[in-house]
Amino acid sequence: MILSKGEQTRQEIVERARALAGEVGLEGLSLGVLAAGMNLSKSGLFAHFRSKEALQIAVLQRAIDHFIQEVIVPALRQPRGEPRLRRLFDFHLAWIHGNARGGSCFFMALTHEYDDRPGPVRDLLVRSQRDWYDTIARAARAAVEEGHFRADLDLDQFAYEFVGIGMVFQQVAKLLEDPRAEARARAAFETLLDHSRP
Amino acid sequence: MILSKGEQTRQEIVERARALAGEVGLEGLSLGVLAAGMNLSKSGLFAHFRSKEALQIAVLQRAIDHFIQEVIVPALRQPRGEPRLRRLFDFHLAWIHGNARGGSCFFMALTHEYDDRPGPVRDLLVRSQRDWYDTIARAARAAVEEGHFRADLDLDQFAYEFVGIGMVFQQVAKLLEDPRAEARARAAFETLLDHSRP
DNA sequence: CCCTCAACCGACCGATCGTGCTATTTTCTT
DNA sequence: AAGAAAATAGCACGATCGGTCGGTTGAGGG
Numbered sequence: 001m002i003l004s005k006g007e008q009t010r011q012e013i014v015e016r017a018r019a020l021a022g023e024v025g026l027e028g029l030s031l032g033v034l035a036a037g038m039n040l041s042k043s044g045l046f047a048h049f050r051s052k053e054a055l056q057i058a059v060l061q062r063a064i065d066h067f068i069q070e071v072i073v074p075a076l077r078q079p080r081g082e083p084r085l086r087r088l089f090d091f092h093l094a095w096i097h098g099n100a101r102g103g104s105c106f107f108m109a110l111t112h113e114y115d116d117r118p119g120p121v122r123d124l125l126v127r128s129q130r131d132w133y134d135t136i137a138r139a140a141r142a143a144v145e146e147g148h149f150r151a152d153l154d155l156d157q158f159a160y161e162f163v164g165i166g167m168v169f170q171q172v173a174k175l176l177e178d179p180r181a182e183a184r185a186r187a188a189f190e191t192l193l194d195h196s197r198p
Numbered sequence: 199m200i201l202s203k204g205e206q207t208r209q210e211i212v213e214r215a216r217a218l219a220g221e222v223g224l225e226g227l228s229l230g231v232l233a234a235g236m237n238l239s240k241s242g243l244f245a246h247f248r249s250k251e252a253l254q255i256a257v258l259q260r261a262i263d264h265f266i267q268e269v270i271v272p273a274l275r276q277p278r279g280e281p282r283l284r285r286l287f288d289f290h291l292a293w294i295h296g297n298a299r300g301g302s303c304f305f306m307a308l309t310h311e312y313d314d315r316p317g318p319v320r321d322l323l324v325r326s327q328r329d330w331y332d333t334i335a336r337a338a339r340a341a342v343e344e345g346h347f348r349a350d351l352d353l354d355q356f357a358y359e360f361v362g363i364g365m366v367f368q369q370v371a372k373l374l375e376d377p378r379a380e381a382r383a384r385a386a387f388e389t390l391l392d393h394s395r396p
Numbered sequence: 397c398c399c400t401c402a403a404c405c406g407a408c409c410g411a412t413c414g415t416g417c418t419a420t421t422t423t424c425t426t
Numbered sequence: 427a428a429g430a431a432a433a434t435a436g437c438a439c440g441a442t443c444g445g446t447c448g449g450t451t452g453a454g455g456g
Contacts, residue, residue, distance in 0.1 A: 005453065006403060023314055028225075031444065043446080044404040052444060108369075109310040112302045115373045116221055126373060133374075160366055160382045161389075167369070168362035171306075175313045175324060176331075184358045191359075191393060203423060204433060229414065241415085242434040250414060 010048045012038065017059045018066075022099055022106060025113050026056045026121060056121050063106045064128045071095050072135055081146035082193065085139050089162065089189050093182065096170050105170055107132075133159045140196070150198040161192050208246045208256075210236065215257045216264075220297055220304060223311050224254045224319060254319050261304045262326045269293050270333055279344035280391065283337050287360065287387050291380065294368050303368055305330075331357045338394070348396040359390055 003011075016038055021029050031052065035045040049055040075088040096105045107129060114122040136159035143149040165188045173181035201209075214236060219227050229250065233243040247253040273286040294303045305327060312320040334357035341347040363386045371379035 004402085009403080025311075030442080032442070041405045042444090043406075046445070047402095047404070050445095104310045104313050111369050111373050112307040112310050113223075115302050115369075122373075129369070130374060154385075156378075157382055157385060160370065161363075161386050163369070164362035164366035164386070165359075167365035168358055171309050171313075171327070171361070171365070172358065175309050175320075176328060180354075184355055187352075187355060188359050188362070195389060195393070202432085207433080228412080230412070239435045241417095241436075244415070245432095245434070248415095 006048070009040075013040075013045060013048060014055075014058045014062050017055060018062050018106075021056075021059050021063075022104070022109075025109060026059060027113055027117075029056065029059070031055075053119070053121065057124060060110070060121060060124055060128075064124075067095065067107070067128075067132075070098075075139070080139075080142040082143050082148040085136075085143055085193075088136065088139055089165075092166050093169060093185060096166060097173065097182075104174060105166075108167060108170060133163065136162050143196070147198070149196045153196050158192070158196060162189075165189055165192070204246070207238075211238075211243060211246060212253075212256045212260050215253060216260050216304075219254075219257050219261075220302075220307075223307060224257060225311055225315075227254065227257070229253075251317070251319065255322060258308070258319060258322055258326075262322075265293065265305070265326075265330075268296075273337070278337075278340040280341050280346040283334075283341055283391075286334065286337055287363075290364050291367060291383060294364060295371065295380075302372060303364075306365060306368060331361065334360050341394070345396070347394045351394050356390070356394060360387075363387055363390070 013034070017029060017034055020034060020037070024030075029052070031046055032042050035042040038045070049058065071088070071091040071094075075084055075091055078084040078087045096108075099105050107125070110121075110125050111129070114125055133156070137155040140149060140153065140155045140158045144151055144153055144155075165185050168188075169181055169185040172178045172184065211232070215227060215232055218232060218235070222228075227250070229244055230240050233240040236243070247256065269286070269289040269292075273282055273289055276282040276285045294306075297303050305323070308319075308323050309327070312323055331354070335353040338347060338351065338353045338356045342349055342351055342353075363383050366386075367379055367383040370376045370382065
């Protein structure tokens with residue numbers, strides 16, 4: 001056993017908390033409810049993190065890792081340029097849809113939870129979102145280099161509109177429950193791609 | 199005095215609660231904090247609404263009314279077609295930016311608060327958002343009729359992308375605090391307009 | 397195998413939550 | 427001005443919150 005008992009329990013807590021936070025937000029996390037869900041006393045759980053904020057940060061970091069593993073890494077296995085961008089978009093939609101099961105996309109929900117609540121949690125969130133925009137912009141630059149996109153394309157603008165499509169998709173799919181949400185997202189993305197080509 | 203004392207107090211409560219909810223959400227509203235902020239006892243305040251949910255609904259309805267007054271009505275004063283759509287977009291950005299003072303756009307925040315929390319509050323939110331998409335689509339249809347937009351334009355798709363731009367704008371402006379957020383939003387909107395023209 | 401220390405528990409704290417119930421004060425009607 | 431009705435205050439309730447503390451237990455290295 002490579003993981004100590006404590007570390008193993010800690011990771012189970014974080015994983016469980018991540019699922020719970022998808023439904024109630026990071027602020028809405030309750031140590032009591034969380035402990036009851038596993039076979040743990042509240043204080044036993046609390047001992048693993050010395051504050052609720054530490055738990056929140058651990059959960060957010062875990063979500064970031066998941067996002068990288070489920071969205072970014074698989075897209076990187078595609079050839080540079082447009083194919084990789086398409087996959088990035090696909091996996092992004094899938095991520096939103098997946099987390100859609102009883103909860104919004106983690107990061108979008110947190111955006112509204114923390115855009116006016118300073119602190120380390122917000123800082124980490126901001127950093128992760130900036131990284132996400134950068135990842136998209138870098139993938140777009142690769143597409144430029146491959147000749148798939150025009151040389152004068154505004155990469156940051158591309159990332160901006162890319163993210164925007166994902167955001168409406170989430171609202172239309174999950175709140176408004178419109179089955180055409182995904183088709184609309186893909187149509188919007190095709191338009192964006194067309195507009196980016198030489 | 200046309201308003202009874204009770205009704206007047208009630209409206210002051212709702213208005214105050216709307217401001218407070220912009221920072222902490224509808225679920226995060228606290229009757230105690232709210233009452234302390236005005237000169238009212240918690241129970242005195244509570245008596246105006248027979249439940250917290252009733253207060254939440256009143257607050258949401260109030261926000262909807264504000265949105266209509268600040269965004270939709272002034273846009274309707276513009277000539278049909280593209281000018282009206284431009285103003286609709288302008289006022290929409292201004293609304294997001296205005297509510298940005300210590301809080302997100304009310305409706306976007308509520309989207310993530312209630313997309314997995316059924317009940318009357320969510321129902322009202324869904325209705326209001328559907329109305330908003332419809333309003334944009336109707337304005338776009340007018341632009342088609344005026345000959346500003348092509349006849350085969352997908353109106354709902356237009357509304358979809360319209361809203362998406364507003365959503366990224368909010369995140370980039372408020373969470374990421376990027377001063378170019380507004381310019382990017384306008385650039386994206388111009389692209390959308392260009393793509394909609396005959 | 398045993399001893400040590402990390403891991404965990406149970407009880408408890410003060411605060412705050414939404415919500416009743418019962419006065420008491422204020423407003424409105426006559 | 428008086429009486430009915432509405433508005434508000436005071437108080438208490440059960441629940442739940444994040445967090446503390448002293449003790450108990452079980453895992454893991456010697």
